[in-house]
Amino acid sequence: MAEKRPLILITNDDGITAPGIRALIKAITPLGEVVVVAPDAPQSGMGHAITVNDTLYCEQVTIDQGSKITEFSCSGTPADCIKIGVNEVLDRRPDLVVSGINHGSNASINVIYSGTMSAAVEAGTMGIPAIGFSLLDFGYNADFSHLLAPVQQITRQCLKSGLPKGVVLNVNFPKIDHAPLKGIRVCRQADAHWVEKFDKRTSPMGRSYYWLSGEFVNLDQGEDTDQWALDHGYISIVPVQYDLTAHHAIAQINQWPL
Amino acid sequence: MAEKRPLILITNDDGITAPGIRALIKAITPLGEVVVVAPDAPQSGMGHAITVNDTLYCEQVTIDQGSKITEFSCSGTPADCIKIGVNEVLDRRPDLVVSGINHGSNASINVIYSGTMSAAVEAGTMGIPAIGFSLLDFGYNADFSHLLAPVQQITRQCLKSGLPKGVVLNVNFPKIDHAPLKGIRVCRQADAHWVEKFDKRTSPMGRSYYWLSGEFVNLDQGEDTDQWALDHGYISIVPVQYDLTAHHAIAQINQWPL
Numbered sequence: 001m002a003e004k005r006p007l008i009l010i011t012n013d014d015g016i017t018a019p020g021i022r023a024l025i026k027a028i029t030p031l032g033e034v035v036v037v038a039p040d041a042p043q044s045g046m047g048h049a050i051t052v053n054d055t056l057y058c059e060q061v062t063i064d065q066g067s068k069i070t071e072f073s074c075s076g077t078p079a080d081c082i083k084i085g086v087n088e089v090l091d092r093r094p095d096l097v098v099s100g101i102n103h104g105s106n107a108s109i110n111v112i113y114s115g116t117m118s119a120a121v122e123a124g125t126m127g128i129p130a131i132g133f134s135l136l137d138f139g140y141n142a143d144f145s146h147l148l149a150p151v152q153q154i155t156r157q158c159l160k161s162g163l164p165k166g167v168v169l170n171v172n173f174p175k176i177d178h179a180p181l182k183g184i185r186v187c188r189q190a191d192a193h194w195v196e197k198f199d200k201r202t203s204p205m206g207r208s209y210y211w212l213s214g215e216f217v218n219l220d221q222g223e224d225t226d227q228w229a230l231d232h233g234y235i236s237i238v239p240v241q242y243d244l245t246a247h248h249a250i251a252q253i254n255q256w257p258l
Numbered sequence: 259m260a261e262k263r264p265l266i267l268i269t270n271d272d273g274i275t276a277p278g279i280r281a282l283i284k285a286i287t288p289l290g291e292v293v294v295v296a297p298d299a300p301q302s303g304m305g306h307a308i309t310v311n312d313t314l315y316c317e318q319v320t321i322d323q324g325s326k327i328t329e330f331s332c333s334g335t336p337a338d339c340i341k342i343g344v345n346e347v348l349d350r351r352p353d354l355v356v357s358g359i360n361h362g363s364n365a366s367i368n369v370i371y372s373g374t375m376s377a378a379v380e381a382g383t384m385g386i387p388a389i390g391f392s393l394l395d396f397g398y399n400a401d402f403s404h405l406l407a408p409v410q411q412i413t414r415q416c417l418k419s420g421l422p423k424g425v426v427l428n429v430n431f432p433k434i435d436h437a438p439l440k441g442i443r444v445c446r447q448a449d450a451h452w453v454e455k456f457d458k459r460t461s462p463m464g465r466s467y468y469w470l471s472g473e474f475v476n477l478d479q480g481e482d483t484d485q486w487a488l489d490h491g492y493i494s495i496v497p498v499q500y501d502l503t504a505h506h507a508i509a510q511i512n513q514w515p516l
Contacts, residue, residue: 042311044310044311045307045308045309045310045311046305046307047304047305047306047307047308047337047376048305048306048370048371049303049304049305049307049371050303050305050371050470051303051470052302052303052470053300053302053303055459055467055468055469056456056467056468056469056470057465057466057467057468058468059466079305079371080470083454083456083470083472084454084456084468084470086454087454087455087456088456088458088468109383109500111502112306112376112379112383112500112502113306113307113308113337118305118370121370125367125370125451125452126451153516154516157514157515157516161514163507164504164506164507164510166449166504167504167507169511170502184516186508186511186512186514187508188501188503188505188508189501189502189503191424191501193383193384194383196341196342196344196345197345198314198341198342198345198346200346201313207315208315208317209313209314209315210313210314210315210316210342210346211313211314212308212309212310212314212338212341212342214341237511237516238502238503239503239504239507239508239510239511240502240503240504241502241503241504241507242367242370242502243446243447243449244369244370244428244447244496244498244499244500244502245446245447245496245497245498245499246422246424246425246497246498246499247446248422249421249422249425249497249499250444250445250446250497252422252497253427253444253495253497254444256415256419256444257415258411258412258415258442258495
């Protein structure tokens with residue numbers, strides 16, 4: 001009896017036509033049966049947004065002529081795509097969800113703003129193993145070709161080993177120009193943050209408005225962080241959990257005279 | 259020399275006119291100098307979304323005639339409100355951020371979808387102590403009057419004690435009908451999830467669309483969870499962190515032959 005090929009659901013947050021997801025589809029297709037449910041428009045910075053007060057469209061589309069991949073374009077967020085993909089589109093439970101390849105970093109504190117990772121986390125809450133992939137290059141002409149092998153390697157291993165309960169993977173690739181990737185590091189999230197600057201302008205109608213324009217500041221000197229790995233040419237893998245409880249702080253808050 | 263009153267920035271995710279934030283402003287005003295920067299429209303389910311590809315408006319408004327509170331209405335998300343509030347609106351760093359009172363639960367897994375909590379987390383990443391408050395009642399005519407005292411009690415204590423680095427508080431109030439609150443419990447986030455149902459309909463133009471409509475499923479039997487506390491008439495406080503690293507999983511993933 002032939003072994004059933006794993007069912008792999010693919011999404012992203014840059015929209016279904018973004019080069020990053022097209023590269024991811026190419027990398028993942030040899031590993032199983034692939035179905036794509038991805039946003040119909042860019043959703044960067046959407047965090048774990050879901051559509052609760054509006055309707056959702058989700059319709060089958062053909063992006064690449066001649067492609068045999070089943071693809072759906074969804075009007076919602078990355079997390080919506082996972083919810084509707086698993087519950088409405090697929091006829092069986094997927095064995096894995098992969099999200100990306102994001103155009104831009106989701107390392108360090110960026111994980112909390114990441115639509116790419118929110119899709120992976122959403123799958124995780126359903127008990128489905130999931131990986132978010134990101135490349136530290138915002139360009140739409142970014143080169144993804146050298147990422148196909150490591151994406152396949154990490155995905156194959158995840159299909160084989162599974163993931164601990166409540167854990168999904170946040171994989172980031174350094175931006176490299178013809179230098180070979182140095183390898184893979186399993187890391188913790190660097191303790192960095194954004195220092196915001198707002199660019200204040202005036203509209204033609206005389207109304208003030210702002211552009212958000214921040215600077216990433218990493219004060220974490222640890223060599224076990226994702227940011228260190230990426231700065232030194234390594235692929236970073238951070239196991240991410242959605243139990244946000246600061247367990248170490250419970251005892252301290254319990255001392256409060258409430 | 260008079261002691262400087264603490265500066266407290268208030269936001270929410272239901273919009274600046276929602277009864278929940280009006281109740282929160284009433285509770286917090288006696289405790290310090292209050293400035294409100296809140297979304298101009300409901301932002302429920304927005305998670306940690308930020309506005310990266312669009313402009314932001316942020317303009318001073320008067321919601322309650324005769325009010326002496328300085329208030330700004332912002333076109334962005336709750337996280338945007340914190341970024342622009344701290345960096346553009348306020349002339350000094352706030353001593354505390356409070357968000358809410360949300361109309362609906364942010365306990366258990368709801369924390370990852372919560373705009374209310376994303377505002378608190380955003381403040382946390384800046385090193386500012388922060389609390390998100392939520393009431394388990396979606397109604398716009400929900401009764402917040404009995405919450406003023408516990409909101410003040412928890413906020414006063416937080417101003418006095420501060421919070422551990424990297425930690426903010428997720429406070430949920432049970433929906434009670436004239437029963438007294440039983441007290442306050444410091445808890446961990448219950449391991450619950452949503453089982454989604456999609457209500458598929460057809461538009462007048464003949465196009466299929468969906469409404470997301472899930473059911474909350476709590477399989478966590480622990481009596482140390484927020485869901486248990488709320489189900490038994492207690493106020494729950496969960497210390498929440500934005501280091502999402504599943505530290506316990508690093509060793510296991512490191513065993514992978516990558």
